[in-house]
Amino acid sequence: DAKTTQPPSMDCAEGRAANLPCNHSTISGNEYVYWYRQxxxxxPQYIIHGLKNNETNEMASLIITEDRKSSTLILPHATxxxxxxxxxxxxxxxxxxxxxxFGKGTLLTVNP
Amino acid sequence: xxxxxxxxxxxxxxxxxEVTLRCKPISGHNSLFWYRQTMMRGLELLIYFNNNVPIDDxxxxxxxxxxxxxxxxxxxxxxxxxxxxxxxxxxxxxxxxDNYGYTFGSGTRLTVV
Numbered sequence: 715d716a717k718t719t720q721p722p723s724m725d726c727a728e729g730r731a732a733n734l735p736c737n738h739s740t741i742s743g744n745e746y747v748y749w750y751r752q753x754x755x756x757x758p759q760y761i762i763h764g765l766k767n768n769e770t771n772e773m774a775s776l777i778i779t780e781d782r783k784s785s786t787l788i789l790p791h792a793t794x795x796x797x798x799x800x801x802x803x804x805x806x807x808x809x810x811x812x813x814x815x816f817g818k819g820t821l822l823t824v825n826p
Numbered sequence: 827x828x829x830x831x832x833x834x835x836x837x838x839x840x841x842x843x844e845v846t847l848r849c850k851p852i853s854g855h856n857s858l859f860w861y862r863q864t865m866m867r868g869l870e871l872l873i874y875f876n877n878n879v880p881i882d883d884x885x886x887x888x889x890x891x892x893x894x895x896x897x898x899x900x901x902x903x904x905x906x907x908x909x910x911x912x913x914x915x916x917x918x919x920x921x922x923x924d925n926y927g928y929t930f931g932s933g934t935r936l937t938v939v
Contacts, residue, residue, distance in 0.1 A: 756933075757919070759930070813882060814859075
């Protein structure tokens with residue numbers, strides 16, 4: 715699976731949009747981009763995933779560049795409860811017979 | 827849906843003792859994963875099963891660790907004998923046949939003294 719690069723930490727003001735970047739320059743054509751987050755002491759939580767089109771759900775939006783070498787997770791109106799470590803993961807898609815490899819992620823701190 | 831259920835939530839044991847961690851995946855999910863998390867090494871995949879069959883156990887640190895999945899609704903991770911360096915939070919996750927993400931349990935915090 716392709717490796718990803720994320721900033722170790724970011725800050726965001728409550729109510730503002732949080733934009734978390736991820737570089738995955740060695741991504742292959744059949745690899746998806748997944749985002750998870752881990753709130754302190756809890757298990758990781760799935761947020762969103764995409765292949766090449768931008769995606770949006772009730773939690774966040776995922777913007778993938780046209781060359782697919784980078785992506786941005788957008789939390790449109792960050793709250794204090796969004797403070798967590800956010801993981802960007804690239805993996806081969808399709809079915810449930812796969813594995814996810816977590817890196818160090820980005821610690822997002824939402825400030826009042 | 828109760829989600830992925832892990833037990834116990836906390837375990838404190840003495841070095842050399844056997845430890846068994848348990849996981850009940852979400853009904854209908856056919857993949858199950860065991861992860862370990864420490865401050866030093868982050869989240870590490872230990873082993874994963876698909877349709878109750880172990881697919882990749884390359885992350886299992888050594889022979890002291892073993893995992894089983896006797897049926898679709900239950901899995902165990904056993905450490906025998908336990909050592910202080912095994913202290914960590916152990917997460918179980920399950921995945922369904924669609925292309926969505928896994929669901930993780932709340933974890934078991936293991937302390938070996």
